[in-house]
Amino acid sequence: MNEAYAGREQTEAKHAILRHYLQELALITLGGKEYAYPTLTYVDGFSGPWQSRCGDYSDTSFMIALGVLKDVQRQLVRRGKRPVIKCFFAEKNRISFAQLDAAVRTYxxxxxxxxxxxxxxxFQGAIADIMRFAEGFTLTFIDPTGWTEYPFDKIAPLLTRRPGEVLVNYMYDFAGRFTSWSDPKIVESFNGILRPGWPERIDRSLPPGEAAENLFRQEFKDAGGFQYAVSTPIKKLAERTHFCLTYGTRHWKGLEVYRSLERKALKQHDFRRFEAKLAKEEEESGPLMFKASELHQPFTLDAQTEREKHSAAEWLIKMLRERGRPIPFGQVSPQMLDRFALTPSEAKDVCVAMADNALILPTWLDVGSKRKKPDKRDLIILVVPPDGGTAPSLGASLS
Incomplete structure (x- = not known):
């Protein structure tokens, strides 16, 4: 266990996603053949430092980003490339800013x-400066402590900047509690991210937290003009979502990379939470006979993935019926990843399991093909006629 994150396991998960996604993004945008840009700009809108326990700030988002980007630049220089990297850090607290500025200036x-x-x-006061500073591809990280300091209409130039992506730390737990209040001041405080009139548009049939997050994600998607917007729920020790990392992109490739890294981070986070619970139990009751690695079984995450697979299969059947025609897997996969917390490989597994259950045709097994799973060219063809009929059972498992 990383002691710097003891009691802050949710922050460790957030930083893991940021670290690994920023690394993949930088390598793809600066060093790739298909999507290469000469410059990458990273923007951190609420830099801190806050609650850092390391003298070198290695447990802060700004230092993680600098370390990742310097390492990527070194890798690409060794390949003969000359990438330009630009980092913009905004912080309103004067004391924190002084620490931030001193720590990053040497870079x-x-x-x-x-x-x-x-x-x-x-952050909203920095938008004009950011827009002058930014070049090439932009990744913006918005990590506030509340929900009032990044109104979409004020930061719209950065949200809509192309090419670019945005990662927002949405305070799920707090927002879910307060959006159920009717106090006019509280209602108004959400106008910046949920838009005026949001109490009439929120889905009251859902639990408050889920309803508010659904509306937030849709407003975020619309405000940035994103093709895809997905959320990663991060829990504290209690079985309750503390915040969501909400990711907006306009390209299927970014979505695929994010979903893959998200799963790895959540598996690690699940284990870290289990470790922390055992440590707390050991502190209260005495030494335990087994280590966390010997006891941990990620049943919760596995069960959630299984539910997502079943929901994805049901969604795909419905879409095929509505369209009334085959759809290339290259169109199916991004839409599936946008709606369900699945990896690209799991999206393929869903189709394979559906074919095994006689729901769709296994077109990827055509004569001469050695592929066991669909690729983007393969047509997804419904077996059940679009005009009626009962679909065969999805089976007990889609794994």
Missing amino acids: DNPSNGFHVETFNGT
Whole structure:
């Protein structure tokens, strides 16, 4: 267990997703053949530091980003490339800003293509400076402590900047509690992210937290003009979602990479939470006979994935019936990943299991093909006629 994150396991999960996604994004956008850009700009709108336990700030988002991007730049230089990386850090608290500025200033090295700029003020107040500073592909990380300091209409130029993606830490638990209140001031406080009139648009048939998050994700998607917007629920020790990382992208490739890294991070987070629970139990009751690695069984995450697979299969049957025609897997997969917490490989597994259950045709097994799973060219063809009939059972498992 990383002691720097003891009691902050949810922050460790958040940082793991940021670290690994930023690394993959930088390698793809700066070093890839298909999507290469000469410059990558990283923007951190609420940089801190907050609650850092490391003297070198290695447990903060800004230092994680700098470390990842410097390492990527070194890798690409060794390949003969000359990538330009730009980092913009905003922090309104003067004391925190002084610490931030001192920590990141030494990374500013324009002559070697690494630029760092800091801003002491609100995130929305920094938008004009960010837009002047940003070049190439932009990843924006918005990690506030509440929900009032990043109104979509004020930060719209950055949300809609192309090419670019945005990662927002949405305070699920707090927002879910307060959106159920009718106090006019509280209602107004959500106007920036849920839009005025949101109490009439929120789905009151759902639990408050889920209803508010659904509306937030849709408003975020619309505000940024994103093709895909997905949320990753992060829990504290209690079995309750503390916050959601909400990711917006306009490209299926980003969605695939994010979903894959999300699953790895959640598996690690699930184990870290289990470790922390055992440590707490040991502190209260004395030494335990077994270690966390010997006891841990990720049944919760596995069961959730199984439910997602079944829901995805039902959704696909419905879509095929409504369309009344075959659909290439290359169109099915991004839509499935956008709606369900599945990896690209699991989206293929859903189709394989559906074919095994005689729901769709296994077109990827055509004569001469050695593939066991569909690729983007394969047509997904419904077996049950679109105009009626009862679909065969999905089976007990879609694994």
